[in-house]
Amino acid sequence: MNITLDADKCCAAGQCVLVAPEVFDQRDEDGIVVLLDAAPPADQHDAVREAAAICPAAVIKVDE
Amino acid sequence: MTPSPASPAPAAAPALPVQPPQGCPFDPPAEFARLRTEAPLSKISLPDGTEAWLATRYADIRAILGDTRFSSDTTRPGYPLSGMTGGATTEHRGFIRMDPPEHTRLRRMVTREFMVKRVEAMRPEIQRLTDELCDAMEKRAGQDVDLVEALALPVPSLVISLLLGVPYDDHELFQRLTGTLLSRTVTHEEREGAREELRSYLHRLVSAKEAAPGDDILGRLITEQQVPGEITHDDVVAFAALLLIAGHETTANMIGLSALTLMRDRETADRLRAEPALIRGAVEELLRFHSIIRNGPRRAATEDIEIGGQLIRAGEGVVVAVPSANRDPEVFADPDALDVCRPNAQHHVAFGYGIHQCLGQALARVELQVVIGTLLRRFPEMRPAVPVDEIPFRSDMAIYGCHTLPVTW
Numbered sequence: 199m200n201i202t203l204d205a206d207k208c209c210a211a212g213q214c215v216l217v218a219p220e221v222f223d224q225r226d227e228d229g230i231v232v233l234l235d236a237a238p239p240a241d242q243h244d245a246v247r248e249a250a251a252i253c254p255a256a257v258i259k260v261d262e
Numbered sequence: 263m264t265p266s267p268a269s270p271a272p273a274a275a276p277a278l279p280v281q282p283p284q285g286c287p288f289d290p291p292a293e294f295a296r297l298r299t300e301a302p303l304s305k306i307s308l309p310d311g312t313e314a315w316l317a318t319r320y321a322d323i324r325a326i327l328g329d330t331r332f333s334s335d336t337t338r339p340g341y342p343l344s345g346m347t348g349g350a351t352t353e354h355r356g357f358i359r360m361d362p363p364e365h366t367r368l369r370r371m372v373t374r375e376f377m378v379k380r381v382e383a384m385r386p387e388i389q390r391l392t393d394e395l396c397d398a399m400e401k402r403a404g405q406d407v408d409l410v411e412a413l414a415l416p417v418p419s420l421v422i423s424l425l426l427g428v429p430y431d432d433h434e435l436f437q438r439l440t441g442t443l444l445s446r447t448v449t450h451e452e453r454e455g456a457r458e459e460l461r462s463y464l465h466r467l468v469s470a471k472e473a474a475p476g477d478d479i480l481g482r483l484i485t486e487q488q489v490p491g492e493i494t495h496d497d498v499v500a501f502a503a504l505l506l507i508a509g510h511e512t513t514a515n516m517i518g519l520s521a522l523t524l525m526r527d528r529e530t531a532d533r534l535r536a537e538p539a540l541i542r543g544a545v546e547e548l549l550r551f552h553s554i555i556r557n558g559p560r561r562a563a564t565e566d567i568e569i570g571g572q573l574i575r576a577g578e579g580v581v582v583a584v585p586s587a588n589r590d591p592e593v594f595a596d597p598d599a600l601d602v603c604r605p606n607a608q609h610h611v612a613f614g615y616g617i618h619q620c621l622g623q624a625l626a627r628v629e630l631q632v633v634i635g636t637l638l639r640r641f642p643e644m645r646p647a648v649p650v651d652e653i654p655f656r657s658d659m660a661i662y663g664c665h666t667l668p669v670t671w
């Protein structure tokens with residue numbers, strides 16, 4: 199799995215952080231998404247797919 | 263030229279459905295289910311006689327809210343303002359009624375304040391406030407207590423005043439005004455009076471903070487944005503009003519409805535008491551199930567856009583039916599059932615979708631989790647003090663809920 203972000207579009211609603219806190223974080227200054235792990239281990243894959251599905255601004259792109 | 267035979271006047275489009283089905287205060291208007299299958303994008307007429315599209319299907323609603331060609335700018339031609347309540351006419355629009363790049367610029371000034379980790383850090387404080395209010399309620403055992411007044415409204419009110427830096431001495435005034443704004447027993451004049459008083463209160467509050475900015479949202483907006491000239495005094499006041507109103511009515515009504523739901527569903531309440539870890543998921547499901555934004559969000563198309571096979575033309579307005587999306591059987595199995603273990607409850611659009619999705623959602627979640635968990639734990643015997651059909655539901659308001667909720671235990 200490989201994750202890419204289009205952070206310019208991020209509206210900092212934080213859904214990704216709630217769903218996959220080991221993969222996503224928010225920048226202290228403005229709450230914009232930060233990728234902690236671009237190629238997370240298999241046990242994180244479901245959470246990452248879920249984060250991509252509920253991200254309101256279509257920021258998270260997942261290549262399997 | 264022969265006159266053509268007079269064609270019958272086209273029937274006016276139906277009004278936006280608002281009434282829940284008879285006897286079921288928790289369900290959205292029954293009409294939504296029919297519209298979803300027969301006419302997922304249909305024309306409705308608004309109270310001022312203008313027409314707009316009504317979207318009822320989950321997929322279409324996500325497509326509309328996720329597409330910035332649908333404008334949130336209320337000053338645009340075609341924007342369906344009519345029939346909206348809740349400060350739509352304020353002189354300062356606030357960023358929720360703007361499009362990028364202005365929306366992005368202003369929203370980003372406050373996004374960090376509502377980050378998941380900052381909100382999580384407030385959890386102990388929110389728990390403390392909730393416990394205090396519950397202590398006060400406990401002392402009134404045996405009397406009928408209005409849960410809206412005793413808990414549902416004060417929690418978000420105290421939390422938002424903490425965030426904005428409302429001085430402790432002003433709490434009473436602040437809560438009285440917000441209480442009046444939310445009440446149904448007041449007259450239109452009283453409510454407008456409270457709105458005006460609150461506005462001038464916020465002006466005074468911002469002015470005081472300009473002289474001595476503190477460590478709170480308004481203080482930071484003043485030192486970091488207003489002083490360098492990025493925004494004006496009026497912008498700071500508009501921020502305060504927006505955060506105040508957006509964070510208040512919504513959370514208060516969700517607390518009331520959630521408490522009532524769990525008082526009526528003993529099995530679920532017992533289950534959550536036994537397994538508090540389920541409360542997080544239960545809050546998502548309650549958000550989906552209740553979908554308290556009853557006639558919005560709304561947008562205006564800025565170009566011709568095809569949605570779900572229907573062409574929406576530039577300059578036409580769209581009303582998005584959040585309660586309908588959240589009960590769409592294409593997405594949520596057995597959608598009219600409350601299932602606190604529903605695997606995809608979090609896919610709800612109760613906080614909206616797209617770049618305008620609720621900024622305060624992490625805070626709302628923590629408030630709901632804390633209050634619901636505490637109520638279940640501390641008041642296991644709580645029940646409505648009146649029959650459910652005597653509870654005044656807010657069928658007449660943009661945000662659904664109950665005006666009062668008398669309880670006993």
Ligand code: SF4
Nearest residue numbers: 208209211212214253
């Ligand atoms: S869910 Fe999407 S918009 Fe929200 S913080 Fe994460 S990446 Fe940004």
